[in-house]
Amino acid sequence: MPAIDHPDLVVHEDAHLLVLNKPAGLLCVPGRGEDKQDCLSARAMRRWPDALVVHRLDMATSGLVLMARNPAMQRALGDAFAGRLVHKRYEAIVDGALPVKAEWSVIDEPLMADWPRRPLQKVDPAGKPSLTRWRAVSSAQGADGALATHLLLEPLTGRSHQLRVHLLSIGHPILGDALYGSDAVRARAPRLLLHASELGFVHPATGQPVRFASAPAFGLSTARP
Numbered sequence: 001m002p003a004i005d006h007p008d009l010v011v012h013e014d015a016h017l018l019v020l021n022k023p024a025g026l027l028c029v030p031g032r033g034e035d036k037q038d039c040l041s042a043r044a045m046r047r048w049p050d051a052l053v054v055h056r057l058d059m060a061t062s063g064l065v066l067m068a069r070n071p072a073m074q075r076a077l078g079d080a081f082a083g084r085l086v087h088k089r090y091e092a093i094v095d096g097a098l099p100v101k102a103e104w105s106v107i108d109e110p111l112m113a114d115w116p117r118r119p120l121q122k123v124d125p126a127g128k129p130s131l132t133r134w135r136a137v138s139s140a141q142g143a144d145g146a147l148a149t150h151l152l153l154e155p156l157t158g159r160s161h162q163l164r165v166h167l168l169s170i171g172h173p174i175l176g177d178a179l180y181g182s183d184a185v186r187a188r189a190p191r192l193l194l195h196a197s198e199l200g201f202v203h204p205a206t207g208q209p210v211r212f213a214s215a216p217a218f219g220l221s222t223a224r225p
Contacts, residue, residue: 011064011212016205017077018051018067019212020044024191028056028065040065055081058161060178063090063196064214076204081158087200090153090163091216093193093223094172095185097147098136104154107132107166111159120179121161123169131156132166140220146188148175148223163194175223188224 012019020040022028027039044051044067051067052074066086068074080086112127114120133154141147149172155162164180167173173181176189195216203210 011214012210013048014205016069016073016203018044018048018069019199020065020067021214022057022062022065022196024060024062027059029053041067054078055158057196058164058192058194060176060192061090061194061196062217064199064212065196066199073204077201080201080204084156085201087198087211088155088196089198090155091195091197092151092153092163092167092174093189093218093220094149094151094167094174095147095181095188096149096172097139097141098149098151098172100136100139100149102135104133104135107134107170109166109169111162111165113160119160121159121165123165128159129157130159130162130166132163134167138220140223146223148188148220150220164192189218189222191218193218193222 009021011021022040027036029041030037030039041053048069050069054066054068054074054077057063057065066077068077108131109123110125110127111121111130112124114122133156135152136149137152139147139149153163164174164177168180173185174192174194175185176192178186197216198213200211
């Protein structure tokens with residue numbers, strides 16, 4: 001796995017914040033146990049001792065992670081996330097075929113913890129309101145007829161595992177999903193095919209809008225038949 005000083009992992013650096021490109025398989029923050037202390041925040045702090053966590057991605061998800069470089073910036077960016085003032089876009093490869101079109105569709109399903117199976121989440125009418133926009137950009141069929149679709153995703157809320165559970169709820173789980181996918185879905189990709197590809201917000205220190213992008217390291221060709 002590339003070190004934090006690898007040029008592909010540092011998307012943006014200034015005196016106030018960092019935008020890093022997290023590899024799949026790396027925790028954002030330390031977990032429980034000695035074997036889970038290596039993480040993006042620990043690696044960042046070795047290079048930038050003032051680096052502070054603002055938000056997280058699942059270990060299996062790759063892509064853009066924002067970190068602050070002082071407590072005031074951490075609060076400002078945290079408030080922007082809480083106020084839904086941060087544009088977030090993801091890309092995923094899902095099982096099955098979805099219609100390719102210019103318009104966005106919305107998944108509106110409340111989510112809550114599946115307590116007997118934590119950390120899994122589930123759709124439940126008693127859960128918290130959860131919204132995801134999605135749009136299919138291409139579909140492909142493997143040699144044996146297995147289908148997959150490349151999606152753009154925009155979570156309008158920030159629930160745990162939201163994209164994974166919402167896509168499962170419409171019958172199109174993300175390929176490689178070890179938590180929510182069937183054995184067949186897991187076997188169709190070497191990793192979870194979910195990537196945080198865009199972040200946009202108003203820079204709290206400059207007042208200027210900024211946007212950062214990162215292309216996923218996978219595509220429809222990554223899906224196994």
